[in-house]
Amino acid sequence: MISATHIDVLLNIAGSGSATIDADTIAPHLKEWRDKFEGKTPLMLTPRTTEEAAKQIHYCSQHGVALVPQGGNTGLVGAGIPGLGDRDEVLISTKKLRTHLHLDADDLTVTADAGFTVAELQAAAAEHGLLFPLSLASEGSCTVGGVVSTNAGGVHVVRYGTTRALTLGVEAVMPDGSVIDETSGLRKDNTGYKLSQLLIGAEGTLGVVTRATFRLYPAEVQRQTCWLAVGTPADALTLLNSARKATGDRVSAFELMPAFGLELVLKHIPNTRPPLAGQFPWHVLMDVASSSPDPALEARLEEWLASNMEAGLIKDGTTASSLAQIEALWRLRESMSEAQKHEGGSIKHDVAVPVSKVPAFLQRAGQAIETHYPGARLTAFGHLGDGNIHFNVMQPAGADKAAFLSSWDAMNELVHDIVAEFGGSISAEHGIGTLKKEELARLKPASSLVAMKAIKAALDPNNIMNPGVLF
Numbered sequence: 242m243i244s245a246t247h248i249d250v251l252l253n254i255a256g257s258g259s260a261t262i263d264a265d266t267i268a269p270h271l272k273e274w275r276d277k278f279e280g281k282t283p284l285m286l287t288p289r290t291t292e293e294a295a296k297q298i299h300y301c302s303q304h305g306v307a308l309v310p311q312g313g314n315t316g317l318v319g320a321g322i323p324g325l326g327d328r329d330e331v332l333i334s335t336k337k338l339r340t341h342l343h344l345d346a347d348d349l350t351v352t353a354d355a356g357f358t359v360a361e362l363q364a365a366a367a368e369h370g371l372l373f374p375l376s377l378a379s380e381g382s383c384t385v386g387g388v389v390s391t392n393a394g395g396v397h398v399v400r401y402g403t404t405r406a407l408t409l410g411v412e413a414v415m416p417d418g419s420v421i422d423e424t425s426g427l428r429k430d431n432t433g434y435k436l437s438q439l440l441i442g443a444e445g446t447l448g449v450v451t452r453a454t455f456r457l458y459p460a461e462v463q464r465q466t467c468w469l470a471v472g473t474p475a476d477a478l479t480l481l482n483s484a485r486k487a488t489g490d491r492v493s494a495f496e497l498m499p500a501f502g503l504e505l506v507l508k509h510i511p512n513t514r515p516p517l518a519g520q521f522p523w524h525v526l527m528d529v530a531s532s533s534p535d536p537a538l539e540a541r542l543e544e545w546l547a548s549n550m551e552a553g554l555i556k557d558g559t560t561a562s563s564l565a566q567i568e569a570l571w572r573l574r575e576s577m578s579e580a581q582k583h584e585g586g587s588i589k590h591d592v593a594v595p596v597s598k599v600p601a602f603l604q605r606a607g608q609a610i611e612t613h614y615p616g617a618r619l620t621a622f623g624h625l626g627d628g629n630i631h632f633n634v635m636q637p638a639g640a641d642k643a644a645f646l647s648s649w650d651a652m653n654e655l656v657h658d659i660v661a662e663f664g665g666s667i668s669a670e671h672g673i674g675t676l677k678k679e680e681l682a683r684l685k686p687a688s689s690l691v692a693m694k695a696i697k698a699a700l701d702p703n704n705i706m707n708p709g710v711l712f
């Protein structure tokens with residue numbers, strides 16, 4: 242229980258405006274985007290500075306008050322919603338941490354407080370002719386604290402890596418209220434454990450991220466976006482590797498989508514049009530980008546397209562010739578999850594296998610779904626260049642949604658077992674949260690789990706930081 246005394250103290254400990262008990266203000270923070278989780282809490286902390294957060298967290302540590310950090314609340318695995326388990330939890334929103342945003346064009350870094358959104362960092366970089374490469378459909382809402390804590394991926398991982406690769410260091414309030422700061426922008430620092438690395442992807446279980454320093458890159462001034470129809474995922478994979486070679490490794494996105502996924506987007510999302518005239522089983526959306534104007538790149542890409550069409554690997558294709566066309570093609574890809582919502586229940590698997598094994602995985606897992614869930618409609622799409630597939634299975638047309646969704650755990654087990662056989666991961670992007678705890682316990686090697694729990698116990702001996710998540 243969080244006592245009335247704790248609430249009173251926490252409302253005032255960091256000054257007025259740094260916490261609230263107003264139910265209407267708190268309500269939007271208690272529900273997730275997919276409507277899968279709804280939580281509860283009597284109190285939301287809203288620190289505006291690291292010092293305020295440290296005072297609040299120190300008090301919670303002293304009195305065993307459990308905390309759930311939240312940023313933009315775009316997570317999808319019930320990791321940032323308080324009160325989902327038996328224990329009472331206080332929400333600590335880092336959205337008001339928004340004072341410091343500093344870009345260093347010489348160091349090619351940006352340092353920003355936890356509450357800034359990814360879109361704001363992208364815009365700040367663009368103003369200086371630079372690129373913050375993290376790009377995901379939730380970028381207008383997801384925050385620095387959230388993307389660090391989930392090690393977010395997105396569409397540019399194939400070229401720039403995940404948030405882990407982009408993060409040079411973080412500042413965080415640890416579970417005892419102390420502050421660690423590794424945001425000096427160093428590119429090399431071999432002085433023992435890199436604590437930032439532990440906080441990246443920790444889903445708020447090891448501390449509250451208050452600031453982070455990220456790498457920047459020269460802005461992409463030339464961008465070619467192609468929509469390609471292909472016969473099989475194996476052909477798409479062959480094309481990925483040959484496109485990387487042909488363009489001097491300048492493929493910055495390579496997304497795979499099935500015909501059915503595209504069909505749903507065209508059916509449900511207003512103002513969308515088919516990218517190509519014919520019907521094809523699989524589609525690829527590819528971006529090739531360069532930081533300097535390069536007419537030869539355009540020519541090489543055209544040559545690559547022509548030769549692969551002749552070879553039959555590309556069945557048909559189109560290259561966007563304006564920003565509006567680029568946006569229209571990307572809208573088709575980015576609306577894929579949204580379109581599926583209109584077709585009833587959908588059981589999700591956010592999985593990764595080694596890139597070369599994606600075609601075999603899709604075949605095996607697709608067959609397993611057909612056998613065990615006849616009539617269920619598979620839409621497997623995602624970041625082929627990272628081996629990351631959103632393996633979503635929709636209810637049979639007209640079936641009962643609740644009855645279908647009751648198969649969630651059983652279907653997850655079926656698919657995750659196949660993922661494990663391929664040496665894959667049961668969470669490529671979204672994390673474990675409360676949603677996949679049992680699956681983590683079932684499939685993560687015991688020795689890894691023991692080490693993870695030892696780290697958690699050492700840094701958070703009172704188990705106050707997001708105690709319902711991961712384990």
Ligand SMILES: Cc1cc2nc3c(=O)[nH]c(=O)nc-3n(C[C@H](O)[C@H](O)[C@H](O)COP(=O)(O)OP(=O)(O)OC[C@H]3O[C@@H](n4cnc5c(N)ncnc54)[C@H](O)[C@@H]3O)c2cc1C
Nearest residue numbers: 312313314315316320321384386387388393394445450670
């Ligand atoms: C439409 C849509 C598309 C998406 N596409 C992608 C995608 O392509 N790639 C991808 O990786 N993800 C994707 N996501 C998932 C989500 O956007 C990411 O996980 C994102 O990083 C979450 O950021 P957030 O600020 O919203 O964090 P929240 O949802 O608020 O929190 C997520 C986790 O981080 C923790 N956390 C948040 N802030 C802090 C902090 N300051 N300190 C410590 N812990 C904290 C929370 O406790 C929770 O465990 C998508 C989500 C949506 C809704």
